[in-house]
Amino acid sequence: MVNGRNVERRxxxxxxxxxxxxxxxAATTGCGGDGGASADGTVxxxxxxxxxxxxxxxxxKTIELFHKKYPKIKVKTDFQPYLDFWKKFNTQASxxxxxxxxxxxxxxxxxxxxxxILLDLSExxxxxHLRMEGFRAGLEKFGEIDGKLLGVPVGSNSMALxxxxxxxxxxxxxxxQGWTWDDYHxxxxxxxxxxxxxxxxxPYNVMYLYDLYLRQNGKAFxxxxxxxxxxxxxxxxxxxxxxxxxxxxxxxxxxxAQIKPKSAVAGELSGGEFTWDNFxxxxxxxxxxxxxxxxxxxxxxxxxxxxxxxxxxxxxxxTQHPKEVAQFIDFMVHDPEVAKIMGYDRGVPAxxxxxxxxxxxxxxxxxxxxxxxxxxxxxxxxxxxxxxxGADVCEAAFLRIGExxxxxxxxxxxxxxxxxxxxxTALGT
Numbered sequence: 106m107v108n109g110r111n112v113e114r115r116x117x118x119x120x121x122x123x124x125x126x127x128x129x130x131a132a133t134t135g136c137g138g139d140g141g142a143s144a145d146g147t148v149x150x151x152x153x154x155x156x157x158x159x160x161x162x163x164x165x166k167t168i169e170l171f172h173k174k175y176p177k178i179k180v181k182t183d184f185q186p187y188l189d190f191w192k193k194f195n196t197q198a199s200x201x202x203x204x205x206x207x208x209x210x211x212x213x214x215x216x217x218x219x220x221x222i223l224l225d226l227s228e229x230x231x232x233x234h235l236r237m238e239g240f241r242a243g244l245e246k247f248g249e250i251d252g253k254l255l256g257v258p259v260g261s262n263s264m265a266l267x268x269x270x271x272x273x274x275x276x277x278x279x280x281x282q283g284w285t286w287d288d289y290h291x292x293x294x295x296x297x298x299x300x301x302x303x304x305x306x307x308p309y310n311v312m313y314l315y316d317l318y319l320r321q322n323g324k325a326f327x328x329x330x331x332x333x334x335x336x337x338x339x340x341x342x343x344x345x346x347x348x349x350x351x352x353x354x355x356x357x358x359x360x361x362a363q364i365k366p367k368s369a370v371a372g373e374l375s376g377g378e379f380t381w382d383n384f385x386x387x388x389x390x391x392x393x394x395x396x397x398x399x400x401x402x403x404x405x406x407x408x409x410x411x412x413x414x415x416x417x418x419x420x421x422x423x424t425q426h427p428k429e430v431a432q433f434i435d436f437m438v439h440d441p442e443v444a445k446i447m448g449y450d451r452g453v454p455a456x457x458x459x460x461x462x463x464x465x466x467x468x469x470x471x472x473x474x475x476x477x478x479x480x481x482x483x484x485x486x487x488x489x490x491x492x493x494x495g496a497d498v499c500e501a502a503f504l505r506i507g508e509x510x511x512x513x514x515x516x517x518x519x520x521x522x523x524x525x526x527x528x529x530t531a532l533g534t
Contacts, residue, residue: 122297127184149179150433154208155190161452171436178429198222201423206430207332209419214255215494224420225253229431229528236435238512241413243479244455247416256417257434260383260452263411263480265315267385268377269370269392272400275300276376280399282483285353286318289402293354296376306369306378307355309346310507312500313414314379316490317401318342325490330412331534333490338522342508343517358511367391381414382476383452391471396469398476411480413487416451423424453477474485498531 154164161184168180183204185193190208197203203222217223229235237245237254241261248256273279276299278292293304308314316326316335334494349355356375364372371392377399388396401409418437420430437443441462444454449470454460465471480486502524510520 123512133360134527141484145177147177147179148429149181149204150424150426150429151183152206152433153190153194153204154186155185155187156450157186157207160184162504163447163450166245166446167437167440170440170442170446171433174436174440175429175432178426180433181273185322195262200475203421203423204420205357205424205426206420206433209255209256209417210493211247211414211417211489212496214250214419214499215492215498218250218255219494222422223253223255224424224427224430225255226257226420226434227254227433229427230254232428232431234428234431234435235440236363237356239439239456239458241453241455241457241460242486243488244413244415245531247413247415248419256419257416257438258415258455259438260417260449260455261413261477262383263413263454263477264379264401265382265476266377266379267370267388268397268399269373270395270397272300272302272376272394273298280402282400282485283406284400284402285406286367286402286404290349290354293349293376297353300376302373303355303356303369303375304354304377305349306375307346307350307358308379308512309343309358309511310504311379312503313381314401315342315503317410318404320402320487320490321408327490327492327496327499329491330493330529331532332525339521339524340517342503343507343520347466347510347517359507359513362512363507370396381452382473384451384470385473386449407485409485410487411485412487413477413480414489415455442505493532495528495531495533499528502527502531 108236113458152168157301161182165182171178171180184190192401194203194207198217198220230237235257237257240258244258244261245317247258248254268280273296276292276296278295280289280292286518289491312326318326319334319338327333346355350358356369360374361369364374368378368388368391369375370378371388373392382398385396385398401411403409418434420427420434420512422428434512439456439458441458444459444463449465454463465474506515506520506524509515510517515523
C-alpha cells in the first residue's frame with residue numbers, strides 16, 4: 106500500500122547476487138524464468154520486490170534457506186525503491202517479460218489482472234503446491250479478487266495513530282479504544298496548548314485514513330469500479346484539515362515539507378500522525394523520543410472501519426514454472442525460519458506458524474504485535490474495501506493533490522475538482 110509519507114527513504118543498493126545477467130535474463134527468453142530446465146532438472150525463477158537495502162539483506166538470507174530445501178529451484182533477485190520498482194515492472198510487463206514472482210499490494214491486483222499479467226494461483230493451491238490454510242485473521246482471502254487467487258499475503262498491518270508518548274503525557278491526553286473524532290480534535294488542541302506543538306501532522310493526503318472515516322459513515326473510498334464518495338464529502342474533509350492547520354491543531358505543512366524525508370513527529374513538529382502500524386520502527390530510528398500506537402478515532406464510539414492490510418506475493422501469468430513459483434511463495438509465507446529472519450519488515454507475519462516463530466524482544470515490535478492483537482480482540486476488523494482497476498492512480502493523485510492543498514498551492518475547491526477529474530479518468534467513470 107502506498108503512503109508517500111512512508112515510501113522507502115534510504116538510498117537503494119543492488120542486493121548481492123542481483124547481477125546484470127539477472128536483470129537481463131528473461132530478455133533472451135521472452136518470458137519469465139530461464140526459459141526451461143537445465144540438464145540436471147534445475148529451473149530458475151526471478152523474484153522482484155521494492156524496499157531498502159536491509160530488506161534485501163533479509164530476503165537474500167531467506168532465499169539461501171530456500172535453496173537448501175529446494176536445490177533444483179534457483180531464485181534470481183532484483184529490488185528497487187517503490188516508485189522505481191513499478192516503473193521497471195511496467196516496462197517489463199509491457200514487453201511480456203515480468204518477473205516470475207513479485208511483491209504486490211491490493212491496489213494493483215485488478216489493474217494487472219485486467220492487463221492479463223497475474224497468474225491465478227488457485228490451481229497450484231488445489232494441486233497442493235501452495236497452502237492457503239493457517240493464515241491469521243482471515244488474511245487468506247486478502248488476495249482473492251473476482252474468484253481468482255491473485256496474491257498471497259506475507260505480512261499484515263493496520264492503520265494506527267503513531268504518537269510521541271512524552272508529548273501526550275505532558276498534555277494529559279490518553280487515547281483509548283472507542284474514542285471519538287470529537288475527543289481526538291479536543292486532544293489535538295490540548296496538545297497545542299500544553300506543549301506548544303501541533304497535535305497531528307495533518308490528514309490531508311492519507312488516503313487510507315480517509316477510507317476508514319468514510320467506512321465509519323457507511324461509505325468507502327472505493328466501490329468495485331468507482332469512487333465511493335462525493336465531491337461534497339471530500340470538500341468537508343479537506344476543509345476541516347485546512348482549518349486544523351489554521352488553528353494550530355495540525356502542523357504547518359510548509360515546515361513538514363522542509364524537513365522531509367524525516368517525519369514531522371520525529372522532527373518534533375507534531376505530537377502524532379496516522380500511518381501503518383508496522384512503520385513505527387521508522388520513528389524510533391529517526392527521532393529522539395519514545396513512540397507508541399494509539400487507536401483510530403471513531404464516529405460512534407465503536408466502529409473504526411479498520412481492516413488488516415498486507416504486502417503479498419503475486420506470480421506472472423507468463424512464468425514457465427508455475428509449480429516452482431507456488432512452492433517458493435509457500436515457503437516464504439509458511440516457513441518459520443523465514444519469519445525469524447524477516448521479523449516485522451513486511452508487517453506482522455500473515456500465517457500463524459510464522460507469527461508464533463518470531464517473538465520480538467524490542468519494545469517497538471512488541472507494541473506492533475500488541476496493537477494488532479488488540480484489534481482482533483476488540484472485534485473491529487472488517488473486510489478490506491475493494492480496489493478497482495485504476496486505484497493506484499487515484500491514490501497517487503490523492504497524495505499529490507492533498508500535499509499541494511496543504512502547501513497553499515490550491516484552494517479546497519480546486520483540489521477537489523482536480524482529484525475527481527483525474528480519478529474519473531483513471532477509473533473510466
